[in-house]
Amino acid sequence: MNNVKKNFSIRDLENLSGIKAHTIRIWEKRYNLLSPERTATNIRTYSLSSLQKLLNITLLYNNGYKISKISRIPEGNIPLMVREIVSKNSVKNHAINAFKLSMINFDQSLFMSTYNSILVDKSFREVFKDVFIPLLNELGLLWQTDTISPAHEHFITSLIKQKILINTEKLQHQEPIKKSKIFVPFLPENEIHEIGLLYLNYEIVLRGYKSIYLGQTVPLDTLKDVMKYFDNLCFLSYFTVSPTKERIDKYIKEFVSLTKEYGSSEMWLLGYQTKHLDPAQLPEYIKTFNSIDQVIDRL
Template identity: 45%
Template sequence: MMVKSTFQIKDLENLTGVKIPTLRIWEKRYNILKPARTNTGIRSYNIEEVLRLLNIAYLNRNGWKISKIAALTEKEIQLAVKNIDQSNNDYPIEVEEFLIAMLSLDQVKFSQIYSNLRNEYSFETIFENYFHPLLFRIGILWQTETIDIIHEHFISSLIIQKLIFEIENIKTNTSKKSKTHILFLPLNEIHEIGLRYLQYQLLLNKKDVIYLGNNVDLIHLNRFKDRKDIVIIGSLTIVPNEKSLNDYLKSLNEFATHTNLPVHLYGLQFNINSVSYKKYSNINIYQNAKELLKSIK
């Protein structure tokens, strides 16, 4: 599979938040962009143009006039970006830099940004304030087909590497009263960053955890039947889809009844789909991991 290396003007709008008419004005009046054109006149932008525009849009959102930005050299633009006051920004500059690293598939740049953050902040702060908004942005870019699957896999694998490193460095002195928390993703669910972070948080709270990962069928969880020391936790991001969600919850509710196991579910599926919780009285459903953690502490 080829990595997406050229972008249309709609992609630029999705990446930067700058509307297409404004981008065309910037291009025509200030020569900010220099797109190639197809035989039919369709603009096409290379990765270097996109990376430069991300910095320009960031400066413009922070009060810089486009006429002033247009007069800067590339190095001056990068320096101006670094000097922006971060206190009033919805997205810290590091989120923009992570996006640039993702688009250019630059692992070294990702590691440099992360190392600088880790020298200053806890991992929880980095995940909540940097990785979380980054993943939200990536989700939108993926849905609008601005990026392709290679970009998403690239950045996800790097974040998971950091998660696993932090998990392995937690001193596993679990509480004697702690139950064992079985973490799983259902069949065909591959998005494990959220569940890995939950594993990290549970371990920090001295909980015993067994991480099973993705593609776990309910039948395989039957081995824990009637165990008083077991808690089952599943994360639903994109699977099952809207049509099959209620059937899956029905099966899981029956599983909980049959095995006498406490079952907790959370994830994006419960934010985008309406679920009648009362129908599934034997499972506990939460919209996010924070709600779940509060209930099981």
């Protein structure tokens, strides 16, 4: 049975396209651009083809076409014009829309074909920064507004993780050339938001450092097992939901105790929970960063 999402509310369309619901209603009424169906309680619903059409219209609109002109374009010509624009200068927005559709429909083939098409002109690093990061930034909103379910989010993020891992593996056949630091990327216990850490691991390996990737939900006490073997360690972690505001200071103190017992190590931290730390109160070997780019600049 194929149970992909086929009907969307006007709020779903607003969240997926970025066009306000009020504007969508005006476009419907004034230009007859979309034809919603009505439920028994007179609520608008939209088909998947309506969503696809709106995403295409949005791309034209964002590239300077007036909505009055778009309304006069024969419907069959709109995808052709979109492809023409994409071939010139708007791959990013088209790809994000295609990835959204692949997510809504759990369509792995569409994800792969879209990814391979943008790789023709972009490096993996460009794809991640220009396409995946904006897409991931939107996922939180889409999930919070019930436009997508956790299953949708897990589907698309697992495919993105797969691409990071494949590109990292290509680099791991080469011996590390930088000896000043050994990075240990990990996530604390109960932390599973891994994409940012995986990508930073790719950047670390790309720059020729040795990386000992530990992954998700790592108990702090187990870090000593790495400290026993190496001296020049730099632990790298994302604090997205854990440790919480109430526990984060205790977590830092426990890490400081480990470094005293097993030798000095650095710690680089990112993520929402780090806002609860005062950088001025941290030891000099513990540093906080506001973004992936800040970490990359420091590598």
